[in-house]
Each structure stands twice: as structure tokens, then as C-alpha cells.
């Protein structure tokens with residue numbers, strides 16, 4: 190009787206352990222999926238050389254875009270707003 194009871198406890202303990210590991214693994218997999226790094230950037234040969242300047246209308250910061258994966262890339266965001274093109278310079 191006592192032996193049967195302890196064997197039962199061991200089985201429950203093992204089941205709990207397995208469940209814990211499964212839950213932990215699932216949680217870790219979900220975390221990894223959420224924090225997965227973005228797709229790797231295209232090869233340098235696939236990028237176009239650009240010379241675009243954008244300005245943030247909110248705070249006035251300006252930046253220069255020198256490489257983009259396509260001819261007309263979407264404007265970057267700053268201060269939660271799309272930045273405006275200052276002067277597209279092709280040289």
C-alpha cells in the first residue's frame with residue numbers, strides 16, 4: 190500500500206516535471222519567435238546606391254540614405270512620423 194502510494198507520487202512528480210519542461214520549452218520558443226532577429230539584409234550587390242536626404246518635420250533632424258534595397262524606399266520614421274525627402278541627389 191505504501192509502496193503503491195509512493196510509486197504513484199513518483200509518477201505524478203515525473204508527469205509534473207515533464208509538463209514543466211514542455212511549458213518551459215514552449216515559452217522559450219515563443220520568446221525566441223517574438224525576439225527573432227529581422228530577416229538578414231540583402232547581399233550588397235542587391236542594394237542600390239542612393240543619396241537621399243530626409244528631414245524629420247517634428248524635431249528637424251536630417252539624415253542621409255546611401256543604400257536601399259529598391260529604387261523608391263519608404264521614408265524612414267522619426268518621432269513616430271514619416272520623414273520628408275529634402276533633396277534626392279543622384280550623383
Ligand SMILES: [Zn+2]
Nearest residue numbers: 245248267268
Ligand atoms: Zn524627429
